[in-house]
Amino acid sequence: MIFNIGDNIVSPLGWTSDENWCSVLEGKSGGRLCIDSLGVPEPFFASLLDDDELETKFLQLRHSQDVNYTKLEKMAIISVADALSVSGISPQSDEVVLILSTTKGNVELLETSLTHDRAYLTYSAQRIADYFRIPTAPVVVSNACISGCAAQVTANRLLHRGGFRYAIVCGVDVLSKFIVSGFQSFKALSAEQCKPFDAHRTGLNLGEAAATIVYAKDRKDVRPDCPCACLVAGAICNDANHISGPSRTAEGLTSALSQILASVDSDRIAFVNAHGTATRYNDDMESVALSRTGLSNLPVNSLKGYFGHTLGAAGILEVILSTRQLQHHTILRTLGCEEPGTVQPVRPTQKQESTDKSSFVKMISGFGGGNAALLVSLETPNSVKKNNLAEVAPIRVLAQDLCYDGLWVRPDGSTWQPEIADPKRWMSELYRQLDLNYPKFFKMDKLSKLGTLAAEMVMRHVGQATDELKSDWAVVCFNRASSLDDDRSYQNTIADADNYFPSPSVFVYTLANIVAGELAIKYRILGETSFYIAEHPDVMQMERAFADVLDLTPARFVLGGWLDFDNGHCSVRLFIVSRSNDEKLPRFDEMILE
Amino acid sequence: MEHLIEELKKEIIEVLNLEEMTPADIDENAPLFGEGLGLDSIDALELIVLLEKNYGIKLQNANEGKEIFKSVRVMAEYIKEHRTK
Numbered sequence: 001m002i003f004n005i006g007d008n009i010v011s012p013l014g015w016t017s018d019e020n021w022c023s024v025l026e027g028k029s030g031g032r033l034c035i036d037s038l039g040v041p042e043p044f045f046a047s048l049l050d051d052d053e054l055e056t057k058f059l060q061l062r063h064s065q066d067v068n069y070t071k072l073e074k075m076a077i078i079s080v081a082d083a084l085s086v087s088g089i090s091p092q093s094d095e096v097v098l099i100l101s102t103t104k105g106n107v108e109l110l111e112t113s114l115t116h117d118r119a120y121l122t123y124s125a126q127r128i129a130d131y132f133r134i135p136t137a138p139v140v141v142s143n144a145c146i147s148g149c150a151a152q153v154t155a156n157r158l159l160h161r162g163g164f165r166y167a168i169v170c171g172v173d174v175l176s177k178f179i180v181s182g183f184q185s186f187k188a189l190s191a192e193q194c195k196p197f198d199a200h201r202t203g204l205n206l207g208e209a210a211a212t213i214v215y216a217k218d219r220k221d222v223r224p225d226c227p228c229a230c231l232v233a234g235a236i237c238n239d240a241n242h243i244s245g246p247s248r249t250a251e252g253l254t255s256a257l258s259q260i261l262a263s264v265d266s267d268r269i270a271f272v273n274a275h276g277t278a279t280r281y282n283d284d285m286e287s288v289a290l291s292r293t294g295l296s297n298l299p300v301n302s303l304k305g306y307f308g309h310t311l312g313a314a315g316i317l318e319v320i321l322s323t324r325q326l327q328h329h330t331i332l333r334t335l336g337c338e339e340p341g342t343v344q345p346v347r348p349t350q351k352q353e354s355t356d357k358s359s360f361v362k363m364i365s366g367f368g369g370g371n372a373a374l375l376v377s378l379e380t381p382n383s384v385k386k387n388n389l390a391e392v393a394p395i396r397v398l399a400q401d402l403c404y405d406g407l408w409v410r411p412d413g414s415t416w417q418p419e420i421a422d423p424k425r426w427m428s429e430l431y432r433q434l435d436l437n438y439p440k441f442f443k444m445d446k447l448s449k450l451g452t453l454a455a456e457m458v459m460r461h462v463g464q465a466t467d468e469l470k471s472d473w474a475v476v477c478f479n480r481a482s483s484l485d486d487d488r489s490y491q492n493t494i495a496d497a498d499n500y501f502p503s504p505s506v507f508v509y510t511l512a513n514i515v516a517g518e519l520a521i522k523y524r525i526l527g528e529t530s531f532y533i534a535e536h537p538d539v540m541q542m543e544r545a546f547a548d549v550l551d552l553t554p555a556r557f558v559l560g561g562w563l564d565f566d567n568g569h570c571s572v573r574l575f576i577v578s579r580s581n582d583e584k585l586p587r588f589d590e591m592i593l594e
Numbered sequence: 595m596e597h598l599i600e601e602l603k604k605e606i607i608e609v610l611n612l613e614e615m616t617p618a619d620i621d622e623n624a625p626l627f628g629e630g631l632g633l634d635s636i637d638a639l640e641l642i643v644l645l646e647k648n649y650g651i652k653l654q655n656a657n658e659g660k661e662i663f664k665s666v667r668v669m670a671e672y673i674k675e676h677r678t679k
Contacts (some may be wrong), residue, residue: 170630186639187656245635384678428613439632442613501647 001380001556002159002167002215003222004229006215007089007320010079011209011307012047015057021324024306024332025352031193031205031308039079039111039177041500045187047207047308049075049156070106070118076128076172078120079210083168084132087214088223092362095165097158099136100125100172100477101151102312103511104484108176110491115567121482128170129388136164140533142482144409144511145366148315148376150350150530152213153234157548159217166217172210173311181494182507185393186244188279190553196276196302197283198333201340204277207308211317212434218327219380225319229323232359232375235553236528238475238520239369244508246281248432250289252371253363255471255526257293260361260375268377269298270357271331271349273322276302280293282365287342287435289363289371297439298361301349304387306336319376322360326345326378331355367508370529395546396585399461401454403572411461423568438522445486447565449516451477455519455559462576467524474527475516475554476545478534481566482512485550515563527555537562537573537593540574546577548590562593598670606666609644610637622666630665638663650678 008016012030013023026206030047038046051071057075061081069077080098084091091098091249105124109116117123125138139158141151148171155167173179183189183206185249190203207363215231222228237255239247247253248586272295274286290296325331331353340348359377399411406426408416416433418426427449432442441452459465464473484511493503507513513531528549534541546558561574577588603617604624607613624630627638633670645651645662651673653659662672 079598185643187642242634243636437613442611443636501643503643505645508636 001218002156002231003183003219004323005089005216005222005226006083006212007212008079008082008086009209009211010049010075011207011310011317012049013306014053014110015078016082017218017320017324021321022305024321026279027327027335029230029306029335030207038175038180038286038414040180042184043191044180044181044184045192046206047205048175049208061565065129069127070109072102072106072172072174073124073127075210075238076100076170077131077175078170079212080128080168080170083212083214083492085532089166089214091134091168094135096134096136097136097162098125098129098165099151099155099158099167099169100128100140101147101270101316102139102172103142103144103147103173103310104179107178107487108174110178110487114488114491115135119487120480120482122480125556131207142511143366143370143513143531145309146370146372147312147363148316148317149372150236150364150366151261152315152319152374153236153372155215156231156234157552159215161543162547164217168212169215169316169317170210170212171313173207173313175208177494178491179548181502182490185504185507190278193336194278194304194308195336195338196304196340197340197346198278198298198337199339201278201280201283204279205304205308208309209307209313209317211313211320213316213320223344224433225326227378228380229326229376229378230380232377233260234262234372234374236370236372236385236530238517238526239371239527240520240524240526241369241516243369243514243521244367246285246365248285248288250292251526252369253285253289253373256373257289257295257361257372260373261293264359264375264377265316266294268357268359270326270355270360271301271320272361272363274300274302276304276334278304284343285365285423286363287346288355290346291344295361296344296346298347299331299349299353300346301332301334301453303332304573311385315362315372319362319374322362323376326358329354329356367511368529369520370513370517393579393581395543395550395588396580396582397576397588397591398576398585399458400573400575401457402421403450403454403570405569410457420560423570443505444518445483445489446565447483447485447514447581448509450565450572451519451563451572453520454572456521456561458559458574458576460524464523469524469526473523473525473527474549474553475519475529475557476549476558476560477563478485478515478532478537478542479512479564480532480533480535480564481564483510483514485565485567494562519559523559525559528553539591539593544590595670595674598674599666602666602670602673605644605648606641609640618630620666626665628662645673651676676677
C-alpha cells in the first residue's frame with residue numbers, strides 16, 4: 001500500500017489535475033478532427049496538446065532555458081514539477097526514485113535521423129531526472145498500453161522493498177506520424193468522437209498527455225490538509241493469446257481482477273474505471289472480465305471520450321481522475337456512450353452518478369497480451385493482507401543461455417556460432433537447427449526471434465518447452481534499445497510520401513514488451529509479463545524485479561533477463577529463476593552480466 | 595487469371611513472411627484464414643496493405659476483407675475487377 005501525496009495532469013483539458021477535473025465535470029472533450037496534422041496524409045480524430053501553449057508554460061519554469069528539451073520531455077517536466085509542488089517534497093534525495101512510463105518516447109525523432117540517440121527511452125528518463133536533480137537512477141517501464149498501471153505496481157514494490165521513501169510516477173506520450181499511421185494501419189481509429197461501450201462503437205481516439213503521481217511509502221507523509229488516497233493492490237497478468245487482440249475469454253484481465261479483489265470487500269467499490277478504448281474487441285473483453293469476476297452490476301466508466309487513449313500516460317491519468325471521482329463522490333459519465341452494447345451486459349455510466357463508497361477498481365489491457373488491475377481506496381484498510389516477505393530461499397538459476405552477436409553459449413555450456421553474419425539469416429538457421437516448427441517465428445521482428453530462440457533453449461533445458469498452461473510462471477525482461485530496430489523498419493514504411501504504406505505487421509512489433517507477449521503465447525505463461533528499459537544489464541535491478549514477482553505474485557518461476565537488438569547487434573542473457581535451496585544451482589546474485 | 599494467381603501467391607508469401615512455403619504449397623481454392631495457412635488478424639491487415647500498394651485498391655473497412663480473402667482465387671478475381679494499377 002502506497003499513498004498519493006501529489007498529482008498532476010497535463011492535457012488539452014488543463015495543466016493541473018484540478019483543471020482537468022473541472023473540464024471533465026463540464027463534459028468537455030479534448031478531441032477534434034485533425035486534417036493535415038503531424039504529416040499524416042489521412043485525417044484522424046485525436047486530442048492534441050497546443051504546442052505554443054506548451055512552450056509558454058515551459059518557459060515559466062525555473063530552469064527551462066538551460067537545455068534543449070523535446071515536447072515529450074517538456075510535458076513530463078511540467079507535470080512532474082507541479083505534482084512535486086503539490087506534494088511538498090524535495091526530489092534531490094536518494095530516497096526518491098523517478099519511474100517513467102512511456103510507450104514510444106521520442107520516436108518521432110527517427111523522422112530526422114534513424115540513429116537518433118535521443119530516441120532511447122533511458123535518455124529521456126535521465127534528462128527528466130537531471131532536470132529535478134534526482135540523484136538516483138530512473139526506472140523506465142515500457143509495457144505498451146498498460147505501462148501507466150504497471151509503473152504504479154512497480155512504485156508499490158520499490159517503496160516497500162527497494163529502500164525508497166517517495167516514487168515519482170510519470171506517464172507521457174506524444175502523438176506523431178509514427179503512432180497515428182500505425183493505429184490507422186490497424187484500422188483501429190474512429191473517424192469521429194469515440195463511443196466506449198456503445199453498441200455502435202467505431203474504434204479508438206488517440207490523445208496526448210502527461211500525468212504524474214508522487215507516491216509515499218508512509219501514511220505520515222500525507223499532508224494533513226490533503227485527502228488521503230492509497231494504492232492498495234495491483235496485479236498484472238498475460239492472456240497468452242495474441243500479441244494485438246484481447247482474449248475473448250478475458251483470461252488475463254479476469255486473473256488480474258481476481259487477485260486485487262482479494263484485498264477488498266466488494267461492497268466498498270464505487271465503480272470500475274475501464275480501459276474502454278471503444279474498439280469492438282477491447283470493450284467486449286472488458287465486459288467478459290467484469291462478468292466473470294462478479295462486477296457487472298457496478299457502474300463502469302471510460303475516460304477515453306474526454307482525452308482519447310493517452311498511451312503511456314493513460315493508466316496514471318485515469319487513476320488520478322478516478323481518485324477525484326471518489327473524493328467528490330461523483331462517478332463521471334462515459335462520454336460518447338449512448339446505447340450500451342457489449343457481449344456481456346455491463347453498466348456504463350450515461351450520466352454523472354453520486355457515490356459514498358471509498359474504493360475503485362482501475363483496469364487496463366494492451367498489446368503484448370498484458371492486463372493490469374489496480375485497487376485504489378480513500379481509506380487505509382485496517383488489515384491489508386501482509387506480503388510474504390520472508391525470503392525463505394535465495395533466487396537460483398535453473399537454466400541460462402547467452403548470445404553476443406550470434407555467438408551463443410547454450411544452457412549445457414556448449415557454444416554455437418553462425419557461419420553467416422546477417423542476423424536474420426542466422427536466426428533462421430538456428431531455428432532450423434532447433435527444429436522449432438513454429439511458423440509464427442518468421443513473422444516476428446528480430447527482437448522477438450532472438451527472445452524465442454533464447455527461451456526455447458532454456459525452456460527445453462528444464463523440460464518446460466511445452467504448451468501446457470503455466471499459471472505459476474512470469475516473464476520479466478530488460479533491454480536498452482526497446483523496439484528501436486523495429487521502429488526504424490516501420491519508419492521506412494512511412495518515410496516516403498510517394499511510397500507511404502504503413503505496415504501493420506511491422507507496427508505491432510514497435511513495442512519492447514511484445515517479445516514478452518510472444519514468449520507468454522508460445523509457452524502459455526499466464527502470470528505477469530513486464531518489460532523495463534535500462535542502460536545496462538544490472539544484476540541488482542534484475543534480481544529485485546525477479547524477487548518482487550516471485551514473492552508478491554503467484555509466480556514461482558520467472559523466464560527473464562536481458563534481450564537487446566539494436567543496429568544489427570544483439571546481446572542476450574536469459575534465465576529461468578526460482579527461489580530454491582538447492583545448492584547445486586548457481587545463485588542469481590552471483591551472476592556477472594556484462 | 596492463372597498468371598495473376600501465381601503472382602499473388604508469391605506476393606502473399608513475401609509480405610506475410612511465410613518463409614517455409616512455396617507458391618506450389620498454396621492451394622488457390624483453399625481458405626486463406628482459419629485452417630488453411632493459419633493466418634491471423636494482423637495478416638488480414640497486411641493483405642489490405644498489399645491490395646493498396648500493388649493494385650491500387652483501397653479498402654475502408656477491415657471487414658470488407660473477409661469476403662475478399664476467402665481464397666487466393668477469390669482475391670485474384672476481386673483484384674482483376676477492381677485494380678487501378
